[in-house]
Amino acid sequence: MGELLWLIPALPFAGALLLVIFGNRIARGLVSTIGVGSVGISAAITLVLGIEYLSSRPAFIRQEVWQWFDVAGFSPSIAFHLDALSMVFIFVITFVGFLIHIYSTEYMAEDKDYARFFACMNLFVGSMLMLVMADNLLLLYLGWEGVGLCSYLLIGFWYKEPANGYAARKAFIITRVGDTAMAIGLFMLFQQFGTLHIQSISTEAVQTWTIGSETAVIIAFLLLGGAVGKSGQLPLQTWLPDAMAGPTPVSALIHAATMVTAGVYLIARMHVVFELAPAAMTAVAVIGAVTLLVAGFAALTQYDIKRVLAYSTISQVGYMFLALGVGAWSAGVFHFMIHGFFKALLFLCAGAIILALHHEQDMRNMGGLSKKLPIVFYTFLIGAASLAAFPLVSAGFYSKDQILWLQLAGENGNIWLYLAGLLGAFITSIYTFRMVFLTFYGKEKTHVGHKPTWAITVPLIILGILSFAGGFIELPHNFGHVVLFSDFLTPILPAVSVVPDFNQYEWMLQLLAAVVSLVGIFIAYLFYYKKPELIESIHRSELAMAIHRFWHSGWGFDQLYDVLFVRPYVYLSKVNKNDFIDGFYTFLANVTQGLHRLFSTTQTGVMRNYVMGVVVGAIMILTISLLL
């Protein structure tokens, strides 16, 4: 079965290629067939492979397509590597991708750049698959940059609007900053091991480095830089909210379900290196904790439904980082998967709403949609419950709970990280249900236009089911103790070692988490449904409004970076537009011309002056004769 591996990324690439070449000349039906079909077949192959993999349980499957290049021992291949970790990612990418493609056929139906959209989406899916299937870091880097490109193209999909272009470039450039760090990390890895092959690095790293070795720490930090950029974590998170300028399916696929979790993948993939660098691990956890709080508070104040979701994405990825940071690898990956489901669901629902409301995205202009768009409403509710970690019945509860639990129970756990996570969970449930109440309850403020048909509803329902049921494959010890998921990952990702004798407190913590979530929902209910005047009273306070504005602007990071980097750079560039070095040469030329004029004045045309010249020459010569 392994022979089919290469088809998984190749098909979307082929689809993209076909669409680029013929896209403008063929019917829309054919475009969607190619676009959706290629990803669909990939998904099918994934399924087949997955079953195969589950039944035979090899350590990994590797397929080398060709040797990329070979320079003095530096010989990366175009080769795919399938193991449990990549399996999870491939699964999410192809299936969620497939659903979103289907969804897009309706969502983008009216757009005149239909083919371009699918070409980019296919290209994205291909690149993302390349990223997670790469057997060496260089190929991973290829996918890594490839998804960046697609993200850029899709954020700026509606290119006529300069703001979209700005957001697109911002996304690309900021993630590229992270990529640069990662690239340097790759250089160091190569210098250390003479290869970028992931498995070799993993085996050799353990032999070469001691825990906490300086090189390992530096490398881990550099890789973390890449992960932070791609995953929208502090301090490189500012691009993600703006990335919502793209079409909503793009936000769902790229900026929620898959690409932004590439950082999680990278850290999980390179966990050996990170384990050897405790400082970097701590950094991962701290970044995660801080990010989830910062983004959570920012999400509280957003009005644009997609921005709320974007900040929530940042925040949720923060949870994943939190998990990775304490070595709870599978918990992180589990949350990635569940998050992929429900966040895609939420975005798609938001998309359906936006489509229905004539591209209205401001929640203040929404309301009372629960009746008009029932399927959307219910599925959104499931997603929201999952996001808010509604106890017991939502998948998000299980995944998030596991992370929170391991903050205390895990060996590297820390009470502060736990508290941050808990606070985050509280905020999450507030802003999530703020969204629910503002959108679906209350008065209808905008007329509903487009009613979703099957192409939208079916993906919603499937994702709803997954968001609901996905959690049950991994249940805590104290109820059910289902460990299907972590078992699946264990050969690749070591299980987190738990502090002994801590299990008895688990139920207390679960209870706490459940309470926090419910209280959050209640507060949202109170403020946004029951007593909206409370909000108004808050709005009257200067301090609160200042905080509101601060949070609304994403904690002022944009302004800060603007002052720190963008403006100096632009200024530097503009001020030197004409190249001061050129000025030096111009000066030289001017001096020469000046000398020409000076010398020219000696050529007076008057004979006596010429005689004088000869005499001066004679004097010069005689003087030299005298002096020497």
Add this chain to the structure above:
Amino acid sequence: MILVWLIVILMAGGVLAWISGKVNRALPRWVALGSVMAVFGMTLYLWLSNPIPVLGSAWLIQFSQPWVPQWGIRFSLALDGLSLLMLLLTFFLGLLAVLISWREIHTKVAFFHFNLLWVLAGITGVFLTMDLFLFYFFWEIMLIPMYFLIGIWGHENRRYAAYKFFLFTQASGLLMLLAILGLYFIHGNQTGVYTFSYFELLNTTLAPEAARLLMFGFLVAFLVKLPVVPFHSWLPDAHSEAPTAGSVILAGLLLKTGAYGLLRFVLPLFPTATVEFAPWAMLLGVIGIIYGAILAFSQTDLKRLVAYTSVSHMGFVILGVFSFNEWALQGVVMQMITHGLSTGALFIIAGFLYERLHTRDIRLMGGFWSTAPKMGVIALIFVMASLGLPGLGNFIAEFLTLVGSWQANNWLTVFATIGLVMATIYSLRIMQKIFFEANRMEQALPDLNAREMLIAIPMVAMILWLGLYPQPILDTARPSIQEQLQAYTKPAQEQVPVARVDVPAKKTIYIKRTGTKNPEETKPSSNLQITKSSN
């Protein structure tokens, strides 16, 4: 003899093209096309029929004939992998240059093609010659027709640009000539054999002081040509004022002669002096990368913008050359080729736009994607190539260069890598201003026609091929690169024990580094072993 034919065909073709202009206005184009195709075919044949990795030797063909025996000057040509690659690039771009001029050049068509072919002939000579006098000879020869190309068929400010180009390159070239002569006499005094032969001069033993001075003589010429900040200021003017074919040849080929010179002459001739100078040279490279990128960002003239990106990209070349390891040098060779393609393509697109709009000001452009999506896609590909997107050739080049330079100098490599971010900034601006946003012009932009697609498609194919399977190129270049590096590998090995003693235990990095200099020995290709076991 085939090497002589390459030059002769081009020169004769040039003269023929000039003469044929009297007969028919279109004939020169066909003559030029024919002669470039002929030499391209010959070179391709040479490449395909001489599988260098199999042969394993650096020199494929040599030709030598006394020219001025009194001075020990020989008409000596030789072809190795490096020259072969450069020739392939030369003729490929030459072919494109003829094609893009098909519509663009209306005046004095015959003379234009004469100049075009002579530039190519000069460049061919530079890439082939193994006699330093002859090298200088060709080095200068290619300037004159280039000067005419800029000065006669260029844009508004062409004369200024042409002067500038000419004076810069001449000034630096003369210093190189002095260095060549210095080397000649030192060698002559040592051995009694007065010769300009490259192979003989390689054996000159130089006093450190002399070596330094002579190296600077060579360096100046190559750094100006490359160009390295602060000698770059001719380039934006020359590139932006030249006709499209001229820009393509300038960016694609003329700059490469500088890089080629570094590889071919500076490295092997002055091994100790270059090592001394390496940190500074690399610093210059990094400054070039960053400076060019910053300036490119604020340019409003499209061709000028692309020109500054060249400054930035060529910074990688010098960074790589002075890293003295195979990765970096392979990266440099790749960079020479891919930059030739990608920047050439961007100039071609600028040419297409100029033909349609009669402006190069990107502030006046915008939103062309809607009417010219084909052009947009192709531009996108090359913009991405220029910012080093993996999967396209430039990535391989830049990554290899940086991997190599990291071994030599960490911090400079870090800054060079930051240059990649800046590359993103300016590259995306190209896309944004030209193809995105709203159309600021009244007329709709016609998309590429068949002839233009014929030019663009091969370039896209090439850049993709180079990005995904560059091995044939790398294999071809390997023997020559190893030969250029010969002088450097030995001392590196000798230093190993010293490094181990001197460096405190904490700094594992450095000990490792000397170890990884020769990965064949220390790391028997760990990749492959695992592959085998897993499959």
Add this chain to the structure above:
Amino acid sequence: MTLTDFQHLMPLLILTVAVLVSMLVIAVGRNHKIMYVITAVSFLAAFASLFDLRDVGRYTIEPLLVIDGFGVFYIGMILLTALLISMLSYAYFEQREERKEEYYILLLLATIGACVLVISKHFASLFLGLEILTVSLYALIAYLRTRERSDEAGIKYLILAAFSSAFLLFGMALVYASTGTMEFAGIAAAMSGFTELPLLMLTGFGLMIVGIGFKLSVVPFHMWAPDVYEGAPAPVTAFIATVSKGGVLGVLIRFFMEVDGFRYPTLVLIFTIVAIASMLAGNLLALLQRNVKRILAYSSIAHLGYLLVAFLAGNQMGVEAVTFYLVAYFITTVGAFGVVAMLSDKERDAEQLEDYRALLWRRPWTAAVFTAMLLSLAGIPLTAGFVGKFYILAAGVNTQLWLLVVMLALNSVVGLFYYIRLVAIMFQQPEADTEVQPRGKLRPSIYLASVGTLTILALLLVYIGVYPSGLLQVIQGLIVSTVP
């Protein structure tokens, strides 16, 4: 004076006889064509007679003259140049109202003077040769006496040349006073005793340098050059730029090699300063000049500076380099002035930059030849000038005159600017509205001489540029044996 003496002076005798015959012919009846033919044939015959002297070794006609390989080569060079100039002159003077016949007599006389210069080994013959050359030039420069500029140039040259001759003579007198002999060998013998030059002799040399420097038009004795170049008829300008300077340089080399003047730091310093100043001033003055003849004048100042670099090398390679460069420079200069002469019309010489605008599109071949000449002056490959400059640089590097060599290189760049500026003007697109009327053309037969000459020059230029070893062989063969 024995018969062998006469044999060895055959070229000079032929020229002298030609002068006499010409005067007789004029007495019988004036005819431009006949004069032209006599002149050309006599130059050719004189040149042919040189072949007898190929293996002359070193033949002295005491005490004044010495005929050796060096002299033979220089005479040959001078004769050929004069021949080419006379060929160019034909078409040029055919258009002029002036009487043409005396021109050829003066040309022959001036050539005799230059030839005497390069074979002289005595102050007396040096002086006489120089004065024959100079006095002929007075009249040649002012030949078109109805032109104010021609007269102005003539009087400027006359006063200044006589003035500088006085310096030369006074210097010679001092040297003579100091050594008691005027023969180069005698002076050398007298000098060989000194490690440092006695002041009297140094002063003498200093004053002689003034005189010689003036004739070579090196800074600071250069100021006459542009005015005279501009005022003189184009072929005469070519003659001044080539033959007159070549002759003087020849005798300078001979004298300096004989007395080994390079041993004395004072003299070397003076020449170094003069060389650098000439390169700098010449190039800078030419930089934005708008008169082509003046550009060439300034450029010749710079080129003399370059030549001095090789001269200062002071060894055999230096002499070879000077000689080679002179050949290249002669070809180039004659070619350039040939083009100027060819484009000139009855009213005035084609000397303004405007006259050359878009020349390529009007007269492509002329423009191509001129471009080749300019590129050669600039030292661009494929031309003789390149090889010449290369040779000079090589000689300089060989003797490690780094300062001079670097100055030369930098100055070449400045020089490049105005040469290519001229080229650029020729290559400019013609403006549509100004339709340039071709000037009234002469009979084709008359043009043939000019066109043929230019073609020969261009071919020679490229031939030497591509295949210099032939010329090198000749130079080395003739000079090696005789350079002291």
Add this chain to the structure above:
Amino acid sequence: MTTIPMEYGLLLAGMLFMLGLISVLIRRNIIFMLISVEIMLNAAGLAFIVAGSHWAQPDGQIMFIFILTMAAAEVSVGLALILQIYHQLKTLNSDAANFMKG
């Protein structure tokens, strides 16, 4: 006969030479300039005679004869030219002949 030291003779020649030189520099009349140059040439001739007398050789005198010849030839050409110039410019002011400059 030999009582006059050579220095004195040369000094006299030098002074005459310089007087001629001053005259060339300060005079504007072309004829005067020509005359001044003649003075200089004469001074140079004097120097030769002095040197020749010092060495008791005829060579100095012979040089003087040659200088004399040259001076004559030059004066004749010069005067002819001056006549020509006077016809053109209607003046003998050498400064007036400055059409060519720069």
Add this chain to the structure above:
Amino acid sequence: MELTFYIAAAVAVLATIMVITRYNMIHALLYLVVSFLAVAVVFLTMGAPFMAALEVIVYAGAIVVLIIFVIMMLSLTREDVEQEKAWLQPKLWVGPALLSFVLLAELVYLLVIAEMPATPATGGYVDARAVGLALYGPYVLGVQLSGILLMAGIVGAYHLGRQKKKVIHRFLQEKEPQKERSAVL
């Protein structure tokens, strides 16, 4: 003999100073003749009687007469003397004269400090016979060359000195530049 030399030298210098300071050209020429005669006397004292004769005949005689002829041809008037006076203003000649004096000082200094070579045993008197023998002996080629030199002078002078017939016509043609010129003057 010594005294004669000093007197003659003084006369020569003084006469030359007079030459270069006269406004009237004829006066200047007369002083020039005096100067030449004095130099001829110096020649005599130097033991070169033949040269003294030649100096008197050729310089003082032929050349000066030639110049006087030309001056007469030009028919100079009173105004020309005034003109000459105007040209010779101190502010015009101070600079050049200073320059010349620098040169003079340098030359004199060099001549004074220079070591003169020892005089050979024989006396300095060289008579006409010795000169003639040398002239038509070793220097005969020089004589021939002088002939050529004179021929060049004659041909040149003949060509330049010829009166042209077209002069009037030409001036009529070029009235305009002529006016400009007088404005310049």
